[in-house]
Amino acid sequence: MMHPFTIPFVVGFTMMFIVLIIRYSNWFRGFSIENRKRIANHMFSRKTIQALNEIFKESLLHLKIYKTNPILGYMHMSFAFGWFLLIVGGKLETWYYTGNFVNPPQYAIFFRFFHPVTEATTIHRIFDFYMEFSLLIVLSGLAIAMVKRIRKRVTGIKNTTHHTRANRFALTVLWFIFPLRLLAESATTSIHGGGSYLTKITSTLPFHTTVELPLWWAYSISLGMFFLCLPFSRYLHIPTEMITILLKKWGVKPELKLTTNKGLQAFEIHSCSGCGICLDACPAIGVGNNKFQSVYFINEMRNGKDHYKTTGLCLSCGSCQQSCPVGIKLEPLRIAARENLNSTMQFIHTYLPSKMILWPETTNVILYTGCMGRMNPRTTKSIKKLLAEANIEYIHVDEDENICCGRPMALAGAKEQAEIMISRNRDIIHSYNGKVLVTTCPICFKQFKNSYNLNLPVMHHSMYINQLMEKGKLKRHQSELNFSYHDPCELGRAFNCYDAPREVLKHAGNVIQLSMEKEKSLCCGNNMGTILLKREDRQQITDKTLTVLSKNNPDYIVTSCPVCKNTLSQQSSIPVKDIAEVLTELPGIKQKKEPSASPLPQGKAD
Amino acid sequence: MCPLNFGYSVSEVKVIDLNQEKPVWLKKIFKLEPSLYRCISCGNCAAICTAGHFTEMKFYRLCLNAFRGQTSELKNNAKACILCGKCQFACPRGVNIRHAIMLITQIQQP
Numbered sequence: 139m140m141h142p143f144t145i146p147f148v149v150g151f152t153m154m155f156i157v158l159i160i161r162y163s164n165w166f167r168g169f170s171i172e173n174r175k176r177i178a179n180h181m182f183s184r185k186t187i188q189a190l191n192e193i194f195k196e197s198l199l200h201l202k203i204y205k206t207n208p209i210l211g212y213m214h215m216s217f218a219f220g221w222f223l224l225i226v227g228g229k230l231e232t233w234y235y236t237g238n239f240v241n242p243p244q245y246a247i248f249f250r251f252f253h254p255v256t257e258a259t260t261i262h263r264i265f266d267f268y269m270e271f272s273l274l275i276v277l278s279g280l281a282i283a284m285v286k287r288i289r290k291r292v293t294g295i296k297n298t299t300h301h302t303r304a305n306r307f308a309l310t311v312l313w314f315i316f317p318l319r320l321l322a323e324s325a326t327t328s329i330h331g332g333g334s335y336l337t338k339i340t341s342t343l344p345f346h347t348t349v350e351l352p353l354w355w356a357y358s359i360s361l362g363m364f365f366l367c368l369p370f371s372r373y374l375h376i377p378t379e380m381i382t383i384l385l386k387k388w389g390v391k392p393e394l395k396l397t398t399n400k401g402l403q404a405f406e407i408h409s410c411s412g413c414g415i416c417l418d419a420c421p422a423i424g425v426g427n428n429k430f431q432s433v434y435f436i437n438e439m440r441n442g443k444d445h446y447k448t449t450g451l452c453l454s455c456g457s458c459q460q461s462c463p464v465g466i467k468l469e470p471l472r473i474a475a476r477e478n479l480n481s482t483m484q485f486i487h488t489y490l491p492s493k494m495i496l497w498p499e500t501t502n503v504i505l506y507t508g509c510m511g512r513m514n515p516r517t518t519k520s521i522k523k524l525l526a527e528a529n530i531e532y533i534h535v536d537e538d539e540n541i542c543c544g545r546p547m548a549l550a551g552a553k554e555q556a557e558i559m560i561s562r563n564r565d566i567i568h569s570y571n572g573k574v575l576v577t578t579c580p581i582c583f584k585q586f587k588n589s590y591n592l593n594l595p596v597m598h599h600s601m602y603i604n605q606l607m608e609k610g611k612l613k614r615h616q617s618e619l620n621f622s623y624h625d626p627c628e629l630g631r632a633f634n635c636y637d638a639p640r641e642v643l644k645h646a647g648n649v650i651q652l653s654m655e656k657e658k659s660l661c662c663g664n665n666m667g668t669i670l671l672k673r674e675d676r677q678q679i680t681d682k683t684l685t686v687l688s689k690n691n692p693d694y695i696v697t698s699c700p701v702c703k704n705t706l707s708q709q710s711s712i713p714v715k716d717i718a719e720v721l722t723e724l725p726g727i728k729q730k731k732e733p734s735a736s737p738l739p740q741g742k743a744d
Numbered sequence: 745m746c747p748l749n750f751g752y753s754v755s756e757v758k759v760i761d762l763n764q765e766k767p768v769w770l771k772k773i774f775k776l777e778p779s780l781y782r783c784i785s786c787g788n789c790a791a792i793c794t795a796g797h798f799t800e801m802k803f804y805r806l807c808l809n810a811f812r813g814q815t816s817e818l819k820n821n822a823k824a825c826i827l828c829g830k831c832q833f834a835c836p837r838g839v840n841i842r843h844a845i846m847l848i849t850q851i852q853q854p
Contacts, residue, residue, distance in 0.1 A: 450843070482850045486823045489798040509794065509828040539797050542828040550827050550846060559826065666829050669846065672779065673838030704833055 141251070143355045144244040150362030151243065157369040158377060161399075168400025173390045180388040189387035193380045198222050202463040206415060209282060209293045214413070216279025218376075223272035231265045247361070250323045251354050254330035266334035274336055276316050283313070297423055299414035299433050301372070302441070308371035314360040322353040372412040372437075379409040379464055392467070396474035398439050403474070406466050410436040416458035416468075421661040421682070422451075426675040432458040432468045439475065447670060449475045453679075454549060454667025455627040460657060476551030476669075485555045490541050490562050495569040503532035503602075504572035504594070506586075508579035509542050510700035517578055517700060520718035521599050527729070528611035533570055541566070545585040546666040556589075564590055576602045578718070580629035580699045581666060587633070598629055600639040600698040600717050607645055613730035614721060619647035621720070622692040624683070624706065625659035626699035639698050639717050646720055646727045647693075654686045662697075664705035680709050688712055696720055769851045770810060777844045782837040783807040789831035789841060795824040803831055803841055806848070822848040 169177070180186070195201050198219045204211025228246030233239050235253065245252065256262040286293045301309065320340060327333035328341035329350055368374060382405040393401035416432040417423055423431065430451035438445040449472055459468040503525060507518045518534075525532045544559035567575060567590075575592060577583050578599045586596040597605075606612045621643050629635045636656045643649045654660055663679030684706060687695050695710060697703050698717045707714035721727060766774070774780055783804060790802035801824040810818060825845045832841050 480846060480850065483846055484819075484823055484849050485825065487826065489795075489824065491798075509830050510833075513792070513830060513833055539794065542794065542826045546827045546829050546842070550842065552827075664833075669843050670840070672840070701833075 140244075141248075143351065143358050144248060145358075146355075146362035147244055147247065147358040147365075148362075150365035154365040154368050161369060162381070164399055165401065165404040168393060168397065168404065169390070170393060170401070173393075173401065176389045176391075177385070185387045185389075186384065189384045192383050192387070196383065196463070196465075197376075197380050200463065202465075203413070203415065206461065206463075207294050210286075210295065210413075210415070213279045213282040213286065213293070216275045216282075220272050220276035220279060223275070224269065227265065227269050227272055231269065234261065234265070248354065248358070250326055250333075254326045255332035263334070266332075270334045270336040273316065273320060277320065280313060280316055295414070295418055297414060297417035299412050299417065300429070301412065302437065304367070304370060305372045305412065308364065308367040308373055311360055311364045311367060312373070315357070315364060318353065318357040318360055322350070322357045325350040325353050372410070375409050375411040375464070378405055379411070381405055382409040382464075386465075392470065392474070396471065396478055398442065403471065406471065407436055407439050409464050410440075410466060411464060412437065413463065415461050415463055419457045419461035421455060421457060421663075422453060422671070422675070422679055425678045425682075426672065428671070428675065432462070432466075432472075435468075435472065435475075436466070439471075445475060446479055449479060450670035451668060453627075453661050453663070453665040453671065455661040455665055456631040457627070457661070460631055473549060473551060476549075477553055478551075480551040483550075483552050483555075485547075485552065487555060487558050490559065491539075492562055493566045493569050498569055498571045499533060500571040501531045501533045502573050503530055504567060504570050504575045505532050505534045506536055506543075506567070506575060506577045506579075506582060507534070507540070508536070508577060508582040508700070509540060510579050510581070510704070511536070512540065513704060514578075514700040514716065516723070517703070517716040517718055520716065520722040521576075521578055523722045524603060524606070524612060524718055528606050530606075530611075532576075533572070535566055535570065543579075543582040543585040544589070545581050548585070548589070549667050550669060560585075560589055564592065567592060567594075574602070578698075578700060578716070580626045580632075581701065584628045584632050598633075598635065598638075598698065600629070600642060601635060603718065603721070604638040604642050607642060612721065614646045615728045615730050616645070617647045617724075617726040617728075619693045619724065619726050620650055620690070621647055621694050621696045622650045622652055622687045622690070623655070624662065624687055624695060624697040624702055625656060626697060626702050627659075627661055627665060629698060630656065630659055639696075642717055643696060643720065646724075650690050650692050652686055652689065660686060662699075662702035662705045664701055666701070676705075677709065680705055684710050694720065694724070764813060766813065767815065770815060773810075773844065773847045773851065776847055777840055779838060779840045780807060780810075780844055783839050784837060786836060788834040788836065789839075792830045792834045794828060794830070795826055799824040801825060803845070807839075807844075818848055819851065825849075 200211050200214040200218060203214050228249060231249060232241045232246045235256065282293060286298065290298050323333065324337045324340035324343065325345040327337040328345040329347055333341060385402055385405060390402050392403050396403050398404060398407055410433065412433050414433055420431045422428065428451050430448040435445060435448035438448055452472055454469060454472065456469055462468060505521065511518050541559055541562050543563060544556035547559060548556040572594055575586065575594055575596045576599050577586065577596065580598060583596060583598045586592060603612065623640055623643060625636060640649050660683040661679060662683055663676045692712060695706060695712050695714045696717055697706065697714065703714050703716050785804040785808045787804050789804055790796045793801065793803065795801040801821045806818055806821055809815065822845050827842050827845065829842055835841060
């Protein structure tokens with residue numbers, strides 16, 4: 139059962155376990171008391187079973203990757219699931235052969251060396267077949283992985299991750315493992331006989347008796363090397379990803395301050411597999427010389443390198459987070475990293491006006507147009523027109539001067555300063571007795587929804603207009619105009635609000651289908667998320683987005699975000715309109731008047 | 745030997761000293777955000793600024809003063825910014841104003 143050639147494997151495997159236990163216990167020590175309680179409460183509950191289900195689906199079968207790219211999905215699946223099949227098969231085989239359940243792992247891994255020819259029972263033949271079939275699955279995945287490195291476009295991707303030296307070394311070692319296993323088993327088969335269909339073919343190669351043992355040595359060394367590299371390379375994601383899934387299911391929350399070796403964030407950062415799916419998802423890929431995509435950002439964080447640029451350049455569109463097959467919360471991680479980097483920023487906002495009202499005014503809609511609304515008075519005018527047309531009472535809270543919602547501040551990493559703005563704005567909004575807060579800016583909308591704890595529902599104006607149209611308070615004649623709709627990141631990806639604005643547009647004209655829309659929609663290029671990105675690079679992103687939007691010659695490009703509107707209109711030859719403007723300003727679109735509609739005086743509550 | 749007497753003298757305050765070196769921290773800001781060199785002090789940023797509505801903060805002035813070496817009020821004025829980013833839309837020269845402000849508020853000014 140023991141042979142000197144198994145020593146490299148045993149050493150590597152044991153070392154990996156020791157390093158993993160040390161690292162994990164360090165990260166576990168960083169959990170706050172609340173998180174520890176959460177773990178203790180949920181450990182023996184249904185959540186664990188749900189997590190195991192997810193681990194099977196995502197860590198072994200990689201269903202999420204399969205959905206985005208079947209070839210890549212198969213590649214990841216064949217490695218993970220194929221290897222899993224080998225491990226399970228090896229265990230069962232040794233159990234069946236010896237009658238003992240507990241056997242050392244090297245016995246199962248090098249089983250063919252110890253017992254080249256098993257008894258000619260059906261079960262042994264089935265085991266032989268199964269093991270070689272699993273090996274074939276892994277080898278097919280390996281073939282795809284090799285093709286992917288040489289010709290990435292064959293596998294349907296445009297960009298692959300540029301790995302660090304340590305990762306490339308680990309990758310090479312991994313690639314050697316399975317072909318060496320096949321060779322070693324084939325050599326044994328050719329000398330001693332036995333084997334199933336795969337080694338029966340490969341054993342016809344002229345193997346000399348002297349190469350058998352060196353091949354097993356090579357196999358053992360490559361395995362040992364891989365396990366030794368695992369805790370220090372991206373392959374740490376294999377065990378870490380499973381623990382992260384468990385922790386998330388148990389309801390563990392990120393620690394307040396981001397540190398790369400503490401709490402949930404440590405597990406999240408280290409469960410990045412570096413697969414590079416976020417590269418193709420990033421709207422800013424290939425723009426300038428910027429390599430700030432999430433995979434590089436995470437890698438820099440992991441290795442403790444300077445990550446000022448990778449954090450600051452990102453536009454925070456959320457595309458990578460949406461596409462991440464591991465489900466890492468990349469946006470909060472980036473913002474937390476910015477908080478750490480910009481912790482010395484100082485602001486004084488005592489000048490901001492606060493509001494004291496003794497008798498709150500009652501109204502239907504509180505309208506908040508935000509900073510960007512100031513730059514788009516036409517949108518503000520249009521939404522007011524629409525509200526008046528539907529006979530809805532409203533108060534425009536930031537008509538004269540506004541306080542920023544605080545999201546740009548939070549995105550820049552000044553959480554506490556953002557809190558000041560949030561509380562001032564909350565006071566202003568709460569000083570009215572409104573039924574709903576309508577905002578024309580998706581950035582404000584996201585901030586209101588996520589950080590404000592308001593006592594009234596918040597709606598983006600596209601949602602509100604859609605609601606009014608469904609109720610029949612706003613009616614438009616269908617026109618022949620063609621619109622292409624640009625999904626703002628903060629509305630679409632953040633809140634899955636894809637249909638409401640399209641429904642509104644369908645009342646007024648035709649919505650053109652685009653090649654990149656909804657979940658796949660591109661960034662306009664001027665999100666408040668970026669801090670460092672140069673104007674030239676931003677303009678390139680806008681250009682890319684506009685090529686997608688201007689296909690099929692739409693009459694108007696429509697969006698529902700003032701930032702997107704301003705940015706796109708600066709470079710577009712096709713006029714760019716806000717969704718509210720479409721209904722009020724376009725000459726082709728006419729109000730549908732029905733004789734039965736009762737003439738209510740304007741400005742009164744319905 | 746006494747210097748020649750031209751009958752008049754140059755006032756100290758009217759001398760423009762082109763050899764004057766920028767302080768190290770200021771050089772660092774310009775290095776980290778080189779788009780600051782593009783500023784032409786047109787004033788668009790100040791016209792749209794919320795902080796400028798309530799305080800003395802005017803970004804183009806900060807920029808101009810930084811170029812001229814008048815840096816005493818730089819940090820204090822910049823602290824009023826709310827980073828809303830309207831100025832960056834208004835700026836015709838593509839200055840990365842938000843980053844510049846973030847840098848200015850972080851400097852250790854002597």
